[in-house]
Amino acid sequence: AARVTEALRNGELTSGRGLNQETSLKRACDARWGSHYGTPLNLITMFSSIIDVLENIADDELNNRFDEMNTELLLCGACLNPDDLFLAFDKQKLIRLAQFYPFEFSAVNLMPLDNQLETYIIDIRTSCKFSNIKGIGGLAKKLVETKKDIVYPLVYLLLKLTLILPVATASVERVFSAMKYVKNRLRNWMRDSLMNNCLVTYIEKDVFSSVDNETVIQQLQKIKIHR
Numbered sequence: 001a002a003r004v005t006e007a008l009r010n011g012e013l014t015s016g017r018g019l020n021q022e023t024s025l026k027r028a029c030d031a032r033w034g035s036h037y038g039t040p041l042n043l044i045t046m047f048s049s050i051i052d053v054l055e056n057i058a059d060d061e062l063n064n065r066f067d068e069m070n071t072e073l074l075l076c077g078a079c080l081n082p083d084d085l086f087l088a089f090d091k092q093k094l095i096r097l098a099q100f101y102p103f104e105f106s107a108v109n110l111m112p113l114d115n116q117l118e119t120y121i122i123d124i125r126t127s128c129k130f131s132n133i134k135g136i137g138g139l140a141k142k143l144v145e146t147k148k149d150i151v152y153p154l155v156y157l158l159l160k161l162t163l164i165l166p167v168a169t170a171s172v173e174r175v176f177s178a179m180k181y182v183k184n185r186l187r188n189w190m191r192d193s194l195m196n197n198c199l200v201t202y203i204e205k206d207v208f209s210s211v212d213n214e215t216v217i218q219q220l221q222k223i224k225i226h227r
Contacts, residue, residue, distance in 0.1 A: 003046075003049045073100055075093070077136075077162040077165065080139065080159055081135075082133040082136070082138070082139045085125055086124060086125055091117045091118065094113075098154075104157060104161065105158075113158070116152050124148075130142060174203060
């Protein structure tokens with residue numbers, strides 16, 4: 001706002017008069033081509049201010065979305081990225097990543113993980129089969145194809161946990177979004193088991209739409225005798 005005011009004072013930015021003054025980005029209007037023309041003009045004039053605002057918004061979204069622990073978790077997981085001959089590899093960060101999963105990696109498992117990571121990175125970097133791998137998903141597939149998931153089981157476990165992390169996070173967000181539609185005013189008193197079943201059928205409706213009604217009827221008949 002301060003930059004816009006200063007630009008208006010210096011004549012770098014112009015505005016209309018009275019109620020027609022425009023000191024922000026214009027909303028495009030379908031009925032008037034003039035508004036389409038004015039939108040990029042304002043964007044060009046106020047570009048530096050727009051970039052500053054967007055950067056501040058991005059930092060505040062990210063800070064609210066990811067706390068310090070989640071940020072560290074994502075940064076550690078990125079060390080498994082195979083791009084540029086595993087340039088992002090960092091053994092200490094990967095050991096730190098394993099510490100986020102105490103049920104899978106006990107204190108006893110951390111020492112062999114250290115040794116496996118040392119051998120793993122030397123082996124993978126010198127193998128031509130892993131030279132053009134893209135993404136962590138591609139790395140996991142290639143490890144299975146070459147049977148190296150058996151050679152480095154702890155590294156492969158760490159890789160699997162990293163792969164399911166965004167899926168698990170998205171699934172939780174998806175459930176909370178769906179809950180607003182499933183648990184409405186008319187269903188506010190449903191029990192947890194019924195709500196869980198309703199959520200599953202709503203969220204996975206693409207899967208359930210492929211199930212034939214006759215199959216459902218037969219399954220119900222097998223459960224118990226109905227009138």
